[in-house]
Amino acid sequence: MKKISHSAVHRLILYRKLLKIQLHTGDDYIYSHNLAQLAGRTPAQVRRDLMYVAYSGSTVRGYHIAELVKSISMFIDSPTGQGVALVGLGNLGKAILNYTVGLNPKVEVRAVFDKDPVKIGTITEGITCFDVHDLEKIIDEKNINVAIISIPSEGAQTIADRLIAAGVIGILNYSSIRLNVPENIYVENRDMMRALEKTAFLGRYFNNQVIF
Amino acid sequence: MKKISHSAVHRLILYRKLLKIQLHTGDDYIYSHNLAQLAGRTPAQVRRDLMYVAYSGSTVRGYHIAELVKSISMFIDSPTGQGVALVGLGNLGKAILNYTVGLNPKVEVRAVFDKDPVKIGTITEGITCFDVHDLEKIIDEKNINVAIISIPSEGAQTIADRLIAAGVIGILNYSSIRLNVPENIYVENRDMMRALEKTAFLGRYFNNQVIF
DNA sequence: TAGATTGTTAATCGATTAACAATC
DNA sequence: TAGATTGTTAATCGATTAACAATC
Numbered sequence: 121m122k123k124i125s126h127s128a129v130h131r132l133i134l135y136r137k138l139l140k141i142q143l144h145t146g147d148d149y150i151y152s153h154n155l156a157q158l159a160g161r162t163p164a165q166v167r168r169d170l171m172y173v174a175y176s177g178s179t180v181r182g183y184h185i186a187e188l189v190k191s192i193s194m195f196i197d198s199p200t201g202q203g204v205a206l207v208g209l210g211n212l213g214k215a216i217l218n219y220t221v222g223l224n225p226k227v228e229v230r231a232v233f234d235k236d237p238v239k240i241g242t243i244t245e246g247i248t249c250f251d252v253h254d255l256e257k258i259i260d261e262k263n264i265n266v267a268i269i270s271i272p273s274e275g276a277q278t279i280a281d282r283l284i285a286a287g288v289i290g291i292l293n294y295s296s297i298r299l300n301v302p303e304n305i306y307v308e309n310r311d312m313m314r315a316l317e318k319t320a321f322l323g324r325y326f327n328n329q330v331i332f
Numbered sequence: 333m334k335k336i337s338h339s340a341v342h343r344l345i346l347y348r349k350l351l352k353i354q355l356h357t358g359d360d361y362i363y364s365h366n367l368a369q370l371a372g373r374t375p376a377q378v379r380r381d382l383m384y385v386a387y388s389g390s391t392v393r394g395y396h397i398a399e400l401v402k403s404i405s406m407f408i409d410s411p412t413g414q415g416v417a418l419v420g421l422g423n424l425g426k427a428i429l430n431y432t433v434g435l436n437p438k439v440e441v442r443a444v445f446d447k448d449p450v451k452i453g454t455i456t457e458g459i460t461c462f463d464v465h466d467l468e469k470i471i472d473e474k475n476i477n478v479a480i481i482s483i484p485s486e487g488a489q490t491i492a493d494r495l496i497a498a499g500v501i502g503i504l505n506y507s508s509i510r511l512n513v514p515e516n517i518y519v520e521n522r523d524m525m526r527a528l529e530k531t532a533f534l535g536r537y538f539n540n541q542v543i544f
Numbered sequence: 545t546a547g548a549t550t551g552t553t554a555a556t557c558g559a560t561t562a563a564c565a566a567t568c
Numbered sequence: 569t570a571g572a573t574t575g576t577t578a579a580t581c582g583a584t585t586a587a588c589a590a591t592c
Contacts, residue, residue, distance in 0.1 A: 124544075125583080126534065133529045138510075151549070158510070164585070167550065172544070179550045179591045195544065202532045212427035215482075219424075219508065219524040227532045266532045270427075290535020292527055296431065298350075298370070306534040308527055312431040315504055315520055317345050320414045320439045320478045322338065322518040323502020332384070332407065337559080363573070376561070379574065391567045391574045 124172060129196070131169050134159055136192040139185050151182035197226035203264035205288070207279050208271035209234040209249055212294055216270055217245040230262040252279075259286040266290045273297040336384060341408070343381050346371055348404040351397050363394035409438035415476035417500070419491050420483035421446040421461055424506055428480055433457040442474040464491075471498040478502045485509040 138158045142150055152170075153163040161169075170183070175191035177183040206213055209232050221229055222245075233252040234240060240251045250258050258264075267283045269276055269291060276295035283291065290306045293299055299307050324330050350370045354362055364375040364382075371378065382395070387403035389395040418425055421444050433441055434457075445464040446452060452463045462470050470476075479500045481488055488507035495503065502518045505511055511519050536542050 124537075126530075127583095129533055129537075130526070130530055133526050133533075137523075137526065153549090160510070162585080163549090168552095168584085171551070177550060179548075181592095182549070196529065196533050198532070198536060198541075202536075204528065204532070210427065211423040211430065215422065215424035215427055216524055220528055223525050224529060227529050266528070266535055268528065288535075289539045289541075290531040290533075292531040298372070304538050306531065306538040308531045308534070310522065310527060311349075312428055313435050314342070314345050314349065315522060316416065316432055316478070316480065317408065317436060317439050318338075318342055319502040319504040319518065319520045320410070320416070321341055321345075321408050321502075322520070323478055323500075324410060324414075325336075325341075326516050326518040327501045329410075329501075339559095365573090374561080375573090380560085380576095383575070389574060391572075393568095394573070 128169055128172065131159065131161070132172065132192055132196060135166070135169070136189055136196070139189045139192070142185050143189070148184060148186070149178070149181040150185050150188075152177070155183070193226070197224070201226045201228060202266050203228055203230040203262050204266045204268065205230065205255075205259055205262075205264045205283070206232045206247075206268045206270065207234075207252065207255075207283070208269065209236075209239050209244065210270065212270040213268075214244060216268055216294075217247060221245040221247065227266070229268075230264055231258050233258075255279075255282055256286045259283070259288065264288065266292070268292045268294065269299075270294045340381055340384065343371065343373070344384065344404055344408060347378070347381065348401055348408070351401045351404070354397050355401070360396060360398070361390070361393040362397050362400075364389070367395070405438070409436070413438045413440060414478050415440060415442040415474050416478045416480065417442065417467075417471055417474075417476045417495070418444045418459075418480045418482065419446075419464065419467075419495070420481065421448075421451050421456065422482065424482040425480075426456060428482055428506075429457040429459060433459065439478070441480075442476055443470050445470075467491075467494055468498045471495070471500065476500065478504070480504045480506065481511075482506045 135155060138155065152166045156163045156166045173191040173195040175188055204227060206216060206229055229247055232247050232249040233255055234249050235252045239249050242249050265288055267288045269279060271279065273295045276297050277299060280291060280299045280301060284301060284305055292308050294310050296311055301307055347367060350367065364378045368375045368378045385403040385407040387400055416439060418428060418441055441459055444459050444461045445467055446461050447464045451461050454461050477500055479495045481491060481503060483491065485507050488509050489511060492503060492511045492513060496513060496517055505519055505521050508523055513519055
């Protein structure tokens with residue numbers, strides 16, 4: 121199996137997103153330098169990234185947008201699709217549902233979990249909220265192997281352990297602790313405070329306000 | 333001025349966070365291999381990263397935790413502190429406030445903006461919500477140079493233009509469009525769907541379920 | 545054909561890793 | 569001192585960039 125860097129995966133997903141938007145603008149084809157500009161990359165970088173997916177552009181017309189989207193999807197998405205569980209239906213959980221539900225049928229949120237009796241049984245963005253007590257059962261029933269953690273730090277590790285034991289292989293972690301997981305489990309951490317501090321520093325850095 | 337990579341900045345912020353937690357465990361000193369384990373890095377990588385900040389460890393005791401935190405902060409934080417504006421007080425905006433307010437006095441959310449009259453004038457996590465119409469005035473008054481965008485895609489570019497014109501140099505963008513900004517402005521994009529798709533792919537990749 | 549673009553190879557750059565002298 | 573750790577230099581690795589032949 122060939123290797124691919126995390127950042128290349130991230131970029132391919134970005135290209136697909138940008139291409140989907142281009143689909144609605146009328147043009148059938150796009151050149152690497154147009155896509156590069158949209159993505160904030162160089163044309164050569166884009167062409168190199170695209171060589172991961174089995175699709176060749178035309179030297180005259182560039183890339184057929186719809187075909188390229190299809191090729192990227194064949195590369196990135198699971199052929200059978202993947203189910204996603206969201207744990208924690210607070211403000212963040214609701215926002216995540218709002219930003220993700222319905223966008224990619226191959227990466228589909230199939231269940232929400234919470235421990236609050238008021239929330240259990242409600243439906244948000246079309247997804248039912250289950251009792252976190254039934255986590256293992258529902259994950260098995262709904263064939264879920266990806267999870268999003270949007271609960272406070274205290275319970276996060278316990279939930280992660282249960283998710284992994286139930287068959288989850290990828291975790292998007294919005295809690296502010298770092299999870300301890302086996303090495304075959306992928307964890308993507310999204311720490312909001314860390315992102316804010318990074319933005320504050322790099323803003324000054326870009327404006328030459330940092331001296332060291 | 334020396335150069336530093338975005339990822340090194342991101343790691344230094346992580347180290348500081350992990351060290352702050354260690355502060356409460358009783359030990360005064362920590363070795364690079366302990367910090368490395370917490371951060372998921374190698375000891376040599378940690379030592380190399382730490383050489384950006386002007387602080388030397390002891391060859392016998394390792395790094396004095398409190399001193400190292402101070403040195404990282406002197407490196408990362410602005411001496412005068414930076415004000416932050418949050419634009420959009422929906423579920424996501426409320427979650428962001430919840431995850432960031434009060435954690436770092438040098439990166440301080442000083443104002444929230446929304447266009448909803450019901451929200452304007454309310455106080456969340458101690459921060460007043462202002463009319464987005466008064467954006468420029470408040471940003472100037474409260475000496476803000478960092479902003480978080482947590483509004484739907486449609487209005488995001490217009491808001492970004494106004495923020496930049498008002499003096500913002502760093503933007504943490506949670507909307508799902510890419511912002512067009514001058515090259516001296518730093519934008520950190522946080523696309524939830526992209527993060528989810530990446531997690532789904534890399535989960536399978538880590539488990540050798542991806543063939544290409 | 546001429547010209548613009550693509551895919552691929554070679555050169556460069558930077559980050560990571562390994563090795564080691566210096567320190568207490 | 570012996571031993572463990574640090575800071576720094578050298579070697580390796582990988583990604584980015586530049587160059588260019590192939591294509592229509």
